[in-house]
Amino acid sequence: MGKYNMHVLVCGGTGCHASESETLLQNLKTEVLEHGLENEVQVIVTGCFGFCEKGPIVKIMPDNTFYTEVTPDDARVIVEEHLIKGRKVNRLLYTHPETKETVADSKHMDFYKKQLRIALRNCGFIDPENIEEYIARDGYEALARSLNELTPEQVIEIIKKSGLRGRGGGGFPTGLKWEITRKSVSDIKYVVCNADEGDPGAFMDRSILEGDPHSVIEAMAICGYCIGSSIGLVYIRAEYPLAIERLKTAIAQARDYGLLGEDIFGSGFNFDIELRYGAGAFVCGEETALIHSMEGLRGEPTVKPPFPSVSGYFGQPTNVNNVETLANVPPIINQGPEWFSTIGNEKSKGTKVFALAGKINNVGLIEVPMGTTLREVIYEIGEGIKDGKKFKAVQTGGPSGGCLTEKHLDTPIDYENLIASGSMMGSGGMIVMDEDDCMVSVAKFYLEFTVEESCGKCTPCRVGNKRLHEILDKITQGNGTREDLDRLRNLSHVIKDTALCGLGQTSPNPVLSTLDNFWDEFVEHVVDKKCRSGQCKALLQYVIVPENCVGCTACARNCPVNAISGERKEIHLIDQSICIKCGVCMEKCKFNAVLVK
Amino acid sequence: METIKLKIDGKDVTTTKGTTILKAAKEFGIQIPTLCYLHLEDLNIENKPAGCRVCVVEVEGRRNLAPACATECTDGMVINTHNIRVLNARKTVLELILSDHPTDCLVCAKNGICELQTMAQEMGIRELHYQGEQSHYREDTSPAIIRDVDKCIMCRRCEMMCNEVQTVGALSAVNRGFMSVVAPAFEMNLDHSVCTYCGQCVAVCPTGALTEVDHTNNVIRALADPTKTVIVQTAPAVRAALGEEFGLPAGTLVTGKLTAALRRLGFNYVFDTDFAADLTIMEEGTELLNRLNRHLKGEKVALPILTSCCPAWVNFFEHQFPDMRDIPSTARSPQQMFGAIAKTYFADKIQVKRENLVVVSVMPCLAKKYECQREEFATDGNPDVDFSISTRELAHLIKQSNIDFMSLPDEDFDNPLGESTGAGVIFGTTGGVIEAAVRTAYEVQTGKKLENVDFKELRGMEYIREATIDFDGLPIRIGIAHGLGNARELLQDIKDGKSHFHAIEIMACPGGCIGGGGQPLHHGDSSIIKARQKAIYEEDRNKAIRKSHENPYIIELYEKFLGKPMSDKAHHLLHTHYFDKSKEITVE
Amino acid sequence: MSHVKSLADLRKLKEDLQGKMSLREKSNHPESMVQVKVAMATCGIASGAKQVMEFFINEFDKRNIQAVVTQTGCMGYCYAEPTIEVTVPGQEPIVFGYVDTKKADEIIEKYIKNGELVEGIIPVKYQSIEINKENK
């Protein structure tokens, strides 16, 4: 039994889940059963394939057929055509956005060609609710070897040698963090997994927890062994119900198999994991705030030092690592630090997962070696800008990051380079913008986020970001002055210099990077009162083109504020002082006589 | 302790490891400005959220600026406290605070004593470069405290006081980001909360966000009303602190000038709450001995007995330990005993109708404002004490009335309610009430004369103190707590059956009444409170009579009016009962 | 469910489980191993392609050959069904016709193992049967 000819993998990530992949899965199972294929075909649900743009995804093994945008109704045709007759269902195959050709399998998709999946190694490959599939892929081997063959110091040495750095944003060397926590003397220590992914547009941690929860559990246990802790806590967003369910299932299975609990692998080492829920506060991604939240308090950060490694959860040494960081740990131990450190570049080793989104053809979750250039990510993996528009900027690092431009496209992506370019790695959000995006508005969008998510504890973040947002808003309303630009810059620098925690210290980055890279656009807004992308409504001017106007009065009759004057069969005129820029005149004009400037 | 070397503003500095930059700089004469930071060293109270960011300094090699209040010095550190980067950042941060702060300084209750205002002045802020929306909240007026939280700068001092020191839990930071502010639950008014009106939040608020309810105008009106006879009582702690309002060093006793000033304000009689304190000792001391002796006889009585002169403390147990409300003494506080006697005994004596007699109290306390408004302390709607004003309000009254305080002669209180003993005076400090009680109880119980009335073992600033006093072979175990958090500990012990005391004195404010919420602001300098304590004991030493039961006017009061302590009349006028103020859960 | 008590336990469990996953593991790197595509359209199935496919799957396993067996649609050689396409790493794909289990055995032993040619080759010229021609 279990010797299937074909495996049908259905993406069960949140994105695909939202597009009825659950019904699709049931339909596929039913069809397989109805066609008597249950002994030949195994239908399973997996974690995210990363190709969220075209979900739900169905992948058929062993031929790697990659079906996109599959609806529940497509189950029948897949079974009858592909599984029985061996004919690929052409209309469900991925179509290259430019060549318009279908691509037969994932091996030939540009999206996957440049990727190297370490943290995501099992996502979209195994059934996350089946521990056996994880074990079959070397799961828990790293834990077993650590407990049975290595001392904690040796394991820490391996992690240090691998060059692994924190994937949550800061980039602190993981091995060093473990070492500091190990050296902190206390009877009780904690391993905390930071799964409070709050960066809007980044969802790698959720994907890993949904697609490969055991890798996180295993890594937490290894960390516990290294630092001398028997209690693991996962701080996870309550907004991630699927990830929570999968994690709970995985923890229960690991306990059943004796991989969590007492005397793991006969080593005398005990370790277990509890869940703590976040409740919608971005700042709780900051480790001290996260710890306070777990203590039942408001998620306000406190001054470091003392670092959590020395004094964390209830004053005990606490090692906080992010999900993606942890997911890298088992492969490093299994395949050796040398293997890992050959991937990436000098200071940034291994891979990084990015959530590619925005005006790009292939939205999704990708994992590439550190040092890959933005161009490779955007034009090869992402297959370029949507609708053939012109690339304008890419925002990395979420609200803490900055906007990079054309000139940064060939910069290798790593921690240092991104900071040098005025952005940062952050948790790995990567939002692509095109010519239709107004960069002042983009900066405003991020500040709006920071203002809403500021905890309010320190002045620069509580009031300073509010003021930044107000100035940006003023500019987009057409009321900005050149002095406002100076104010933006000075205030941004002061906030960076004085804010208490990482959220505040990085919150002006979207402002500074857009000021640096799109200065002309800011000047246009404040001096010429123009928004080249047309996004700032207040800066638009609706005007009537005299040559085209036939005097039909349609515009004047429909104008809600009577801003248009003109007699029948005469050329009409829009009074700019009254116009509210609603655009109705343009909509109603049948002669293309209304223009936006 | 490990010694480390560093450089601050080019100066070589040696300090011990673990010292903050702020403290190390201060030791070497460099005053880094602070706003949210508060350290009452002698009381072991520290507020260090590092939230205001005014104290930032540059530490070489560090990416961003460091808050001096919360950054520990390390060996070899090079610190700049006032280069252009630091000054620009500090000024900008201050401008940001000011940009979300009303600018009605000229009519603000804190005008001239506001720490934010002082800082803006010192830093030379002349223009706000960053203006925008200001946060607005509903103003909240309770019987004692006004919350005008538009003026809150989120220093969190009040929150720390209310929760960590007092463990009252009326206040918490609420909301998030720009709308975050310190408020009671559900942003309801304080009088819907568990607030005890101890006023410690007001005592530490750097701005006008938390102030007392001002009753000076009521007093002015009463004084101006020819149909009213207006009398005043002044609490012991007032005389040890009022001088600060007129530039005198902390700990200067101004009893004589205070009396003179009150007289010039137009009060018909200037009396002393100390008199009522002596009266309290008669009642409370008798109650203590009563319970003690019944206990010694093997009767089941509530012991330890707890003092009840502190109104914030009374509020505290009514809210938090309502099931234990039979343990405190039933004796009213001196303020209320005074009011009750004034509007009966004294009113009769001077032939003034109750409703035409106005009793004003000057208190170091804000809870007294609430206490005098309690329904049980009124007769036919006429309160025993009409208005209670704080030490600070009195200073305002004196200044408004063109009285040159410094040139006033020393004058005495009027009689009969102005005569007091040293025992009454020490009511103003932690340990004082119980010491006063011991002086009287000892003599009553043992029938022997007490030679040495100074019970040093009951004095001090330690939060929880205990001592055993030998009542001629009978050991009396006494506990003392000040600060409601410490009171809670002793109360919890009683609840858990672990308490071994016979009597416990509790004062809500750290230091006792000398550290009350109505006193001149200490602005974080706890040596002021210590100096006031010293002054109180000095006043005690200077008194001719130092035991309450020896006060001739007290003796006369019992002879002519009350009969004996705990008599029916005394019971009616001088004792009270307590209420359950906790919320009841009912089901639909 | 078994309680895993040691590294040895885990490895044994893993070995047992790996078979179930091998199909997916292999398809992760198809280019590094022998690929067999069995034409499984109606004509192919009618002439026994299913049995041939199962034979390959089982025999590769038994003979410890790293190979991927997939099915494909009609290759257009309906006269010679069942037809299969075999790709040995580094070599051009070769199509065999009239493949029954006996023939399959021969293909494995001779062509796949030793590189010897076997009768039944259909000489064709194409790039890949994967890329759908209709769409070109």
Place this chain on the structure above:
Amino acid sequence: MATITLPASKLDQLKDVCKSFNNDKKELINVLHKAQGIFGYLPAEVQEIIARELNISVAHVYGVVSFYSFFTMLPKGEHPISICLGTACYVRGAEKVIDEFKKHLQIKVGETTADGKFSLSCLRCVGACGLAPVVLVGEKVYGRVAPDGVKKILEEYT
């Protein structure tokens, strides 16, 4: 003496929840999650009882409730509408979608319609960025919502 009134069954349920976390104050956020699950929101009475059971001040409970955006003191509509305002959705026009909902429902974000049918809220990234802009009505996810599609979505529930 002020009173707090709750239905008896819910009160017991709430106390059981607190008990299941050992009345441990560090579990406050977990307790609040469960309580919101029972009541749909966290009215003042519920917070009072939680404060009492966990032996913490109700001001503290409210401080926590008002800090986290997941917790609400207002009952949600029968069909709670949440619009994702993650960056991907923003870039793909989520703001216009919000405006459209506001226009149709005549309420602001954070409010509930007078008939209690719909409530409107924003959230940050549900992780369905491929479907941006994303709208959730209850548990149901609508992807690639254009402003002119708003009316149709609402019609499904009326």
